[in-house]
Amino acid sequence: MSARWAADLALGVRLALGGGGARTAWARLALTATGVGLGVVVLLSASSLPHMLAARADRSAARLPVAEAAGGVDPVFAAGRDDEFRGRGLQGYLVQPTGPHPPAAPGVDRLPGPGEAVLSPALAALLQSPEGALLRPRFSQRVIGTIGDTGLTGPNELYFYVGAADVAGQPMAQPVRGFGGEPARRGLDPLEVLLVVLGATTCLVPVFVFVVASTRLAAAARDRRLAAVRLVGADRAQVRRIAAGEALLGAFAGLVAGAGLFLLVRVLVPRITVSAFRGGIFAADVVPDWRLGGPVLLALPVLACAAAVFALRKVVIEPLGVVRRGTRVRRKLWWRLLPLAAGGALVIGRLGTEDARDPFVIAGVVLILVAVPVVLPWLVERVAGLLGGGSPAWLLAVRRLQLDSATAARLVSGIAVVLAGSIALQGVYARAEGDRPPPGNVRVLATAFATGVDGARAFTTALHALPGLAGVPVTTHALLQNAAGEKFSLAVQTCAELAVAGCRDGDVYTSDRLAPGAGLWSGGADRTRPPQWTIPVAGHHVTAQEGAALIVTPGALSTAPGLALSVNATIPAAGPDVVEQVRNLIGWHGRVSSLGTERDDTSALITRVLSVGSVLVLLFAAGSLLIAAWEQLRERRSTLAALMANGVGRGVLARSLQWQLAIPVAVAAVVAVLAGLGLDWLLLTLLVHRPMVADPVAIGILTATAAAAVLLVTAVTLPALWRTASLAHLREE
Known part of the structure; x- marks a missing residue:
């Protein structure tokens, strides 16, 4: 039995590599691997967050001054400084040594004396640049060295040790005999916990949605290959195993591609100089936590195989061809509402906890977001069925949606999940901001x-x-x-x-x-x-x-x-x-x-991380949409070429392609807004007992951003459309 399974899986791999022509097969594999690889990069990056934060916290604690007596060490008077320069954090210590043997600070050869300074590399570079002209008067001391990586939280941190002769008389100065304390930590309040939970689910759920969708790329060509296998004697069970083998190859290729892209991300991360991450990130800190990422990555091939086999449930593959629905069956709604009902029940069932870290609450949030791509095909099918006549481009788009609305719904499902999560995230963020006192004048x-x-x-x-x-x-x-x-x-x-x-x-x-x-x-x-x-x-x-x-x-x-x-x-x-x-x-x-604009460091860090994460996931969703759109053009090249041969202009085809995406996007936007607002109401009003805040302007901006991403994808696919609609494709490759 195991030998037969292995042989069928291996046959699926060989068909995926050589079926339908080597060039076409490798193109299909590249598209699938790219889609899965993007998901792997997001998952590895997300699982690296705990190690990254822990490493930064450890280095930050290692440079905290301590007053405990140490033998052979002359104390120094130190006064901590927490300053800014044009919105960038500027921290460090003023130090006044009392003897020739001061304590050793991490990353520093020796502490500076009066009139001397030790600076971080980023601060030294800033002072030498034209941008740092207004900062130079504060650092007129002689620079005797730079701070090493062990004394910094990130490569772009502005940090310093400045020697002065009058530190002992300054307020908050204290005698220091060593470095290496415990950082002051505090628990997250309910709104911050909600931000973390919503942000994590918003970033991760679209990844799994597109991993499932990417394994169904080139489905028509795969079904034709499986029909040929049936012709030479394979039974239906073997066909499913062969299909799983094809998906397995794409998943493993995606794992390899994702690992390579992740290594590239690690190299590029220290070059990030924007204020999204205060001080930046060392490449050595971006290390996946394999206790979190390992099981998820191992589950990706299983998920890909399951999705490929599940996609065959309504496909009859026979030796003489493939039949998709002999009679058209309308989709059922009741089972698509089950994730939504289960998620709402899980959240409502934990009302007494007021803790979003509860596993049932997290599962409820995930199920509510998963319900968006599950319900979307049913809604797109119903809306497409109600649409009538219009221009030729509109008619082509509507008829295509009426024949195959599931493909269009899958194309925009990732965008819909990101939009729903972002709206819910914005509502919690607005509530947290509303709880802050007004800034005044x-x-x-x-x-x-x-x-x-x-x-x-x-x-x-x-x-x-x-x-x-x-x-x-x-x-x-x-x-x-x-x-x-x-x-x-x-x-x-x-x-x-x-x-x-x-x-x-x-x-x-x-x-x-x-x-x-x-x-x-x-x-x-x-x-x-x-x-x-x-x-x-x-x-x-x-x-x-x-x-x-x-x-x-x-x-x-x-x-x-x-x-x-x-x-x-x-x-x-x-x-x-x-x-x-x-x-x-x-x-x-x-x-x-x-005054009035200061923010708690923990809250600010959460907001910065989630802001960057939301942008990256939106880019990921747009990229996945682009890959899927390209593959759809490849699958429909004969149809498009036939339309061109019968006199349909390129402009009509381009507008038709735009409508085919715009209609599902409009439906997805409505579903996402309702899901996001409903999730806000559940979490804010019922779970943490805070008034719900809905910002129509922010919701409009988020929705417009998602729509703009789809329009951009449409514009990028136009050159591929011109090539695909060539009359040379009238003959099937």
Whole structure:
């Protein structure tokens, strides 16, 4: 039995390679392998995501400073910086070594001293380019080296270690004796989990849809070969095994092609410089998790064989020919609704969990998306049956759809699944964005660290001298503590700002908790030394304070030139150049951050990954549609040539081809929109109890994008149509 199976499968492989002419056979195999190979690339890339994220997280944790004592190591004072340059992340540490043996940071030969810097290769290249002109003032130090791959999360990350002599006195500075901590992690909230689940299913379901469709390419030529096999004595069971062998060859060729394309993707990934992945991706990080990808890849040949055999269920292959439906049977709807009903039931049955990671919820989402290509052939058949007369191109297209609507539905099923998933994904994303507070009018908050009121005045003067910032309000604050460690907030205001009768420069207004003569230190200062500032007796007033324990006029701090002050400026919406000039003005003695536009790193990473994934899957669906359209032209070359011979013009054929895709696309768009909105309602309203958000503009853009992809495919296939419709094809190859 096993020997007969092996022989039949081997015969199927030989027929796939040589049946119908070597050139035609290899062309069919190339089309099938390309389709399966594209699916393999997507699956391998998706299974590489866990390793990629884990590797980035491990390298990020390896450079986190730790304060544990280590023998033979001189501590360094380090202050972390999280900055930006024109929207790109810019991170690193300011360091101040205290001895000749500082701790070793990953990827760095030695930490820089005052006036020195160690930069990532991408940051060094940016500073040398014309684009980095506004960034150079922040990196005037002498560069003594670059950071190796072990100290970076990606090849395009902008990261640095800058040496300075005054780090110890900066807020948030800490003594560091080594590197290698644990990254702070948090769980995903329900909306983020929904984004991940929807994104993953939207990216993967179209792959399996097209893998099934690609194994049915060149079905007519395959059926003719099988009829010839029947003529020489093969029974029906052997025919099915031979068909499985042909599909098996295409699937294995697709695995090889996909593996090669994946290796090419690994080579090209480090060249991605867009902000989709912050810092980029190392090629070494793109490693498939074979626990996830292995079983899926092994299942692809089985899926291909099953699809090929299943496609023969309504085909009668006899020695004298092939019969497809002696009488036309209308498709049944009831069983096509089963995936939709089962998926909805699985989601509704888990309402109490509020967790999209539940396997039943994931299975429900997959079934609902799978229902789209399952229901689509029935709907296309019904719509085509209702269409009537029109132009010759319209009549040709409608008649073709009425004769064979399943092929057209299969062509656009991948686009429909991507569109349905993208609409559902957009709804969850819009809900997550709607939960964020409104940004308000303030765009940027600039904070400078100054020592004493003279430094605060100098910063204020320089800030107001920048273009368009003359009237920007500036406030000065400090966090102080007494000998007992109690903390008090301080605000510096002029008498004009206080608007208090009898106020004179040098007055101090405190709560009853602070008495004249009390010694105070800046937060983090050494309290074993004399106080940095003592509350003066002259001009002291006890009042009920709101928001600050002390309000002092600038003259009261003239005796505390070393007191650490925080100078804050709220900057209205300004151009990127102005923001970068503010960052250059502050330098390493403060920070500039956006207000209302900041996003959590985890949420931002999820959004970036899913955005790139959606675009790639849409390109994959368009590519698969193009391959299938080319194969349809090859199969219909005799018919098209006959039409040309009978006087049908090329323009009529081109418009007919366009209508043959446009009609199923219109039906697919309606199904996808309904499926996407229904999935949103199930997941948002019922599962996580959030109001559903429908953005008609976004849905329209997504639908138009899918339609544009189909129109582009039609345009690309026109040259192939001209060649296929040649009169030379009147004789069957």
